[in-house]
Amino acid sequence: MPTAATHPTSIDPALALKVQASVALLRQGLRDHGRLVYASSLGAEAMVLTDLIWTQVPQIDIVSIDTGRLPEETLTLLERLERRYQRRIRLYYPDAQALQEYVREHGINGFYNSLGERLSCCQIRKVEPFNRALAGYSAWVTGVRREQSQQRAAAQPVAQDLRTGLQTISPLLDWSQAEIWTYIRTHQLDYSPLHDRGYPSIGCVPCTRAVEPGAEHRDGRWWWENPDSRECGLQPRRRPAAVTARA
Numbered sequence: 001m002p003t004a005a006t007h008p009t010s011i012d013p014a015l016a017l018k019v020q021a022s023v024a025l026l027r028q029g030l031r032d033h034g035r036l037v038y039a040s041s042l043g044a045e046a047m048v049l050t051d052l053i054w055t056q057v058p059q060i061d062i063v064s065i066d067t068g069r070l071p072e073e074t075l076t077l078l079e080r081l082e083r084r085y086q087r088r089i090r091l092y093y094p095d096a097q098a099l100q101e102y103v104r105e106h107g108i109n110g111f112y113n114s115l116g117e118r119l120s121c122c123q124i125r126k127v128e129p130f131n132r133a134l135a136g137y138s139a140w141v142t143g144v145r146r147e148q149s150q151q152r153a154a155a156q157p158v159a160q161d162l163r164t165g166l167q168t169i170s171p172l173l174d175w176s177q178a179e180i181w182t183y184i185r186t187h188q189l190d191y192s193p194l195h196d197r198g199y200p201s202i203g204c205v206p207c208t209r210a211v212e213p214g215a216e217h218r219d220g221r222w223w224w225e226n227p228d229s230r231e232c233g234l235q236p237r238r239r240p241a242a243v244t245a246r247a
């Protein structure tokens, strides 16, 4: 397996240009903000971004949220990443008191009862720890791609997130799913084995399932809900920001 210092270079020129552009955007974000944080989902896109950051822009911090309902495969992957790159992903956890009260009132799987109860669970297990993880930063890196959903199709590489008040930087916006996997395989990166079992997007165990080949990227998340509501509340509400043209 190649180490962080021995990357193969045999990716096709079009993808190599996208890699360059993604790294340039990350570097520019770091120059603009001084500090930058990447909130990793530990999905396939996260494997690419973690590799780009830890091999090329290692000053960027990487955080992730352990909701308490993650699959074992995700936790094992996290450990493998830390071993490979000899770095730590900073983990954040839900507030124990808030979680206890939620479970007492709604039950251990109360998120299946209604959209409101599902969003409350995501608020406690994901959004609140996420907000804590981003405290003190003026911008954060996301792994979203335009292909992933209709909502994400209109995203911009640099935007103002109206929810957090921070700037978002999305270096993979124009990458296709095939390009993500080409990069992963070319560089022999670790990734969750759940992807090979039909999970395009991986989150908490009770709210994620495998999908048929060709299904929409988000079809395996909160599948019992209307497609328009299938986000966890971390999704930025963006306003495009002015971009300074620097390489």
Ligand code: SF4
Residues within 6 Å of the ligand: 067, 069, 111, 118, 119, 121, 122, 123, 125, 126, 203, 204, 206, 207, 232
């Ligand atoms: S994805 Fe499901 S289990 Fe995870 S925080 Fe949201 S509602 Fe709760």
